[in-house]
Amino acid sequence: MYINGVIELRYVKLPKENTYEFLERLKEWGVLYAPVKISEKFYDFREIDDVRKIEFKYNRTIMPPKKFFFLPKEKIFEFSISKAEYNEVIENVEPFIVFGVHACDIFGLKIMDTIYLDELPDKYYKVRREKGIIIGISCVPDEYCFCNLRETDFADDGFDLFLHELPDGWLVRVGTPKGHRIVDKNIKLFEEVTTQDVCEFREFENKKHQMFKYHEDWGNLRYLLEMEMEHPMWDEQSELCLACGNCNLTCPTCRCYEVQDIPNLDGDTGVRIRRWDSCQLRSHGLVAGNHNFRPTKKSRFMNRYLCKNSYNEKLGISYCVGCGRCTYFCPAEISFVENLRTILGVKDNSCPPEVAEEMPKRGFAYSSSMGGEE
Amino acid sequence: MSEKVRVGFYALTSCYGCQLQMAMMDEILHLLDKVGIECWFMVERNSEEDREVDIAFIEGSVSTQEEIELVKKIREKAKIVIAVGSCAIHGGVQSWDKDKEFNELWKTVYGDAHVKFEPKMAEPVEKYIKVDYKLYGCPPEKKDFLYALGTLLIGSWPEDIDYPVCVECRLRGNPCILIEKGEPCLGPITTAGCDARCPSYGIPCIGCRGAVKDVAWFDSLALEFKRKGLTKEEILERVKIFNAYNPKLEEMVNKIFKEGE
Numbered sequence: 001m002y003i004n005g006v007i008e009l010r011y012v013k014l015p016k017e018n019t020y021e022f023l024e025r026l027k028e029w030g031v032l033y034a035p036v037k038i039s040e041k042f043y044d045f046r047e048i049d050d051v052r053k054i055e056f057k058y059n060r061t062i063m064p065p066k067k068f069f070f071l072p073k074e075k076i077f078e079f080s081i082s083k084a085e086y087n088e089v090i091e092n093v094e095p096f097i098v099f100g101v102h103a104c105d106i107f108g109l110k111i112m113d114t115i116y117l118d119e120l121p122d123k124y125y126k127v128r129r130e131k132g133i134i135i136g137i138s139c140v141p142d143e144y145c146f147c148n149l150r151e152t153d154f155a156d157d158g159f160d161l162f163l164h165e166l167p168d169g170w171l172v173r174v175g176t177p178k179g180h181r182i183v184d185k186n187i188k189l190f191e192e193v194t195t196q197d198v199c200e201f202r203e204f205e206n207k208k209h210q211m212f213k214y215h216e217d218w219g220n221l222r223y224l225l226e227m228e229m230e231h232p233m234w235d236e237q238s239e240l241c242l243a244c245g246n247c248n249l250t251c252p253t254c255r256c257y258e259v260q261d262i263p264n265l266d267g268d269t270g271v272r273i274r275r276w277d278s279c280q281l282r283s284h285g286l287v288a289g290n291h292n293f294r295p296t297k298k299s300r301f302m303n304r305y306l307c308k309n310s311y312n313e314k315l316g317i318s319y320c321v322g323c324g325r326c327t328y329f330c331p332a333e334i335s336f337v338e339n340l341r342t343i344l345g346v347k348d349n350s351c352p353p354e355v356a357e358e359m360p361k362r363g364f365a366y367s368s369s370m371g372g373e374e
Numbered sequence: 375m376s377e378k379v380r381v382g383f384y385a386l387t388s389c390y391g392c393q394l395q396m397a398m399m400d401e402i403l404h405l406l407d408k409v410g411i412e413c414w415f416m417v418e419r420n421s422e423e424d425r426e427v428d429i430a431f432i433e434g435s436v437s438t439q440e441e442i443e444l445v446k447k448i449r450e451k452a453k454i455v456i457a458v459g460s461c462a463i464h465g466g467v468q469s470w471d472k473d474k475e476f477n478e479l480w481k482t483v484y485g486d487a488h489v490k491f492e493p494k495m496a497e498p499v500e501k502y503i504k505v506d507y508k509l510y511g512c513p514p515e516k517k518d519f520l521y522a523l524g525t526l527l528i529g530s531w532p533e534d535i536d537y538p539v540c541v542e543c544r545l546r547g548n549p550c551i552l553i554e555k556g557e558p559c560l561g562p563i564t565t566a567g568c569d570a571r572c573p574s575y576g577i578p579c580i581g582c583r584g585a586v587k588d589v590a591w592f593d594s595l596a597l598e599f600k601r602k603g604l605t606k607e608e609i610l611e612r613v614k615i616f617n618a619y620n621p622k623l624e625e626m627v628n629k630i631f632k633e634g635e
Contacts, residue, residue, distance in 0.1 A: 332594055
């Protein structure tokens with residue numbers, strides 16, 4: 001509903017005892033995917049048969065939800081050399097539901113949209129994005145999370161429904177007309193939100209906020225990174241790096257892909273495929289003539305830090321959403337967050353810290369050495 | 375294409391598993407009208423090593439004096455030489471203990487037996503001749519054969535694989551056994567292409583496709599293995615199974631064990 005410039009969302013409550021029934025009903029809207037435990041410690045989004053296997057309190061999935069829209073590996077077209085033509089292979093995608101998406105990952109998808117749904121949309125991404133229903137779920141941070149510092153800890157949009165945990169159920173924010181229809185179709189499963197529920201919602205959000213490991217302002221981080229290209233951190237940390245690509249491949253916003261032509265044995269036809277790429281791989285910067293614009297492991301290592309911390313103009317946030325995957329899934333135990341904090345100056349006392357923990361500041365206007373007054 | 379592409383498949387010391395893999399491909403039937411087999415003893419009775427070929431596939435490690443002569447001859451007669459499998463590319467498992475005295479190794483395996491040829495330490499084909507392309511693996515994947523052949527048949531050149539197994543392991547959606555279980559998985563330094571076959575079964579990568587050319591960070595991996603409690607000897611023994619000839623391996627691992635502690 002849109003009234004006088006105010007977006008009025010709809011809020012309903014899903015009582016706890018109706019949760020599984022609701023999830024079961026979701027299957028009427030398409031194939032249901034949700035987080036499940038795939039090994040001793042790790043989670044991933046998988047197709048759900050038994051809704052009781054869904055994990056509501058998972059930390060992070062090893063594969064980000066972008067995998068549903070930007071496939072890890074896909075055929076993009078078939079070609080014939082003799083006919084000098086190619087035919088795009090765009091699958092007929094059936095509707096599907098991704099349940100249990102954390103706020104940071106919803107921002108991840110929004111970032112993907114700014115790239116792949118711009119004035120020249122990626123057809124393969126678009127067709128899946130149009131068919132995907134996104135149902136968010138509230139979460140609390142672990143030691144790897146820093147979405148609060150990225151301002152991606154609460155999703156305003158980018159979901160059809162968002163479920164906020166209450167002691168006795170879920171406070172559901174309805175985000176799209178499709179979300180409305182899902183609620184309306186199952187209206188008997190829902191109740192009205194009470195004052196008590198709103199109190200519980202506030203309580204949850206407050207508690208969540210306090211649970212974050214760091215409370216500091218990262219506003220000038222992207223500039224400091226550019227200014228601190230000679231910092232010893234780069235050498236020390238890139239030395240540890242395995243260049244395995246895990247950080248990129250688990251990132252909810254990495255969107256580079258590699259293409260390869262695979263000819264058939266007829267000497268004429270073939271297919272072009274694409275797969276997720278990683279800027280930590282040597283071939284990422286390899287261009288014609290065997291030139292490489294990122295010839296060293298260090299230059300590739302630095303690239304990710306700069307790319308992730310650059311500014312997404314359309315959303316006004318950085319490309320990193322603070323999900324913690326690149327640290328959590330790094331086999332070399334390199335901490336992205338701690339390295340950024342080193343650059344920020346909050347760890348290393350040899351240089352005055354750039355950020356005072358007790359006094360948040362942002363931009364030039366707040367800088368002590370700038371401004372109009374004496 | 376009017377003329378047939380002449381192909382040869384030559385075996386040095388090996389298990390013949392690579393050529394078996396290739397001979398077992400159904401797709402090979404599509405090649406019959408385009409490809410003439412000049413030499414491939416496993417599938418063609420009328421085979422001769424002396425004929426000229428467009429593409430020579432060589433499997434096996436150079437392990438006898440005769441094989442040194444054979445690879446040189448193949449190189450002279452072939453336009454393109456493709457080393458197939460770990461033995462041809464890296465010397466294979468038979469070179470695992472290459473730093474030991476050859477006679478000692480010989481005695482361990484053969485005792486006092488006599489053979490009709492003159493044996494030597496197993497070595498990669500590239501040690502003796504220029505190799506134009508490599509099909510990694512023990513044995514290589516079927517799709518790698520198809521890709522290389524298909525690309526050469528359209529007159530183009532196949533891409534080398536220069537990224538590690540981890541990439542494919544993540545694309546497959548596997549959990550990471552190196553992080554989670556502390557298993558000594560060689561995925562981070564091993565050439566991809568197998569679609570993370572072993573890690574997908576929860577088995578740590580043993581590195582059969584060999585270390586990624588120039589970008590295998592043995593030092594970083596050794597550091598991580600050290601943190602997980604492996605000794606230098608254990609690390610070297612594991613990585614050497616398929617990488618004994620890697621010129622950077624020992625130096626990079628030693629660096630980690632020299633530093634600190």
